[in-house]
Amino acid sequence: MKRKKITIGTRGSKLALWQANHIADCIRAQYPDMDVELLHIVTTGDKILDVPLAKIGGKGLFTKELETAMLGGEIDLAVHSLKDMPTELPEGLLLAAITERVDAGDAFISPNYGTVDNLPQGARIGTSSLRRKAQLLKYRPDLKIGDLRGNLDTRLNKLENGEFDGIILAVAGLKRLGWQDKITQVLPQDICLPAVGQGALAIEARSNDIEVLEMLAFLNHQETRWAVEAERAYLAEVEGGCQIPIGVSGKIEQEVLTLEAAILSVDGARQIRQIISGSPQEGKKLGHYLAQQMLDQGGREILQELEVNH
Known part of the structure; x- marks a missing residue:
């Protein structure tokens, strides 16, 4: 192996850093002589926090700047939550690996009420996802759904400040940060089907960077990949x-x-x-x-x- 150093691009949120560091540790364990460094990159989705995601263009918001840095050679790979990845990637990039899915579920967090069934009429629920909103309203049309943006800690603070009676977040993100004890109910899939790729990490790299692609192959979990490729299709x-x-x-x-x-x-x-x-x-x-x-x-x-x- 000729390469001595590899640079991973990451967003700056706690969860993004956990994910990037987790992959960096896996690479170091697999290739002990490799120098692995992280480069923090701010994405459009991180800058615009006061507008619902649906209004500002959807998925590419959290990936575009990282992809530009990759195509420009500043970074060798980027680690994303797979659910943030558009189904079409820019020319010259591909998904080098998809890691084993942690948990695809949606977590309901409500210290006062515990479960969706226990919520009072007209309770206020926070989520930035139209998918969660629509499925929750199908089950409980009386609920008031408010937009909830920001990093996981920001969202949890809004719940603690009493802005909402409950909020919905991905189980996987909470588990990765060690906050699974905050979950009061994992929503059954008959109430809420997950987002495409939820719970899996995607490692994106340049399609012509054969050495890096071969290096990253050990991170790929084939069963997860088959399942999420069906979801993405x-x-x-x-x-x-x-x-x-x-x-x-x-x-x-x-x-x-x-x-x-x-x-x-x-x-x-x-x-x-x-x-x-x-x-x-x-x-x-x-x-x-x-x-x-x-x-x-x-x-x-x-x-x-x-x-x-x-």
Whole structure:
């Protein structure tokens, strides 16, 4: 191996730094002589905190500056939460590895009420995700959903300050920071299907950097990759970014991949939900097929209305 040093680009939030340091430690353990350093990069999504994500353009907000730095040679790779990654990557970049999924679930946090069922009528819930909002309103149309942006600590502070009766965050992020004791309920998937790729980390690198790609191969978890590739294929077919209420869950058990998805109207009043199973290696095809089925059965109308109102 010729390379002596590798530079990882990361956002500055506690969670992003945990993720980048975790991957850096894995690389150091695998290649003890490698000098691994972190470079902090501020993304558009980190700068704009007072506007709902759906209004400022969705997923690429947390990746674009990192990708520019990678293409410019400032960094060799970037570590992302896979759920923040657009389905189409810039020319010259690819997902070198997808790590084993920690937990795809959504965490409900409400010190006073504990579970969604225990919330009083009209309780105020915080989330920045249209997916969570729509699914929660389908289950409890009486709830008042407010926009919740910022890093995990900022969001938790807003709950503690009494701005909300409960908030929803990804289980994986809370676990990674050692804050899982704050979770009062993991939302069952029949109430809330997760985001595409939720719970897995994506390692992005230059597609022509063969040495780095070979170095990173050990981080790839094949079962997770098959499952999330099916989820991402579904999303690409439906063409939903952050601003469309879509939940998708891919799971592999006994060598069978089961993919479940939901498309909802923003108020949760309408939902199309289906499930499909097949070979893990055929995950992308399953994702495309399920998306087409659901679009044909009313999903397209829901998405068209969203575009008109957006």
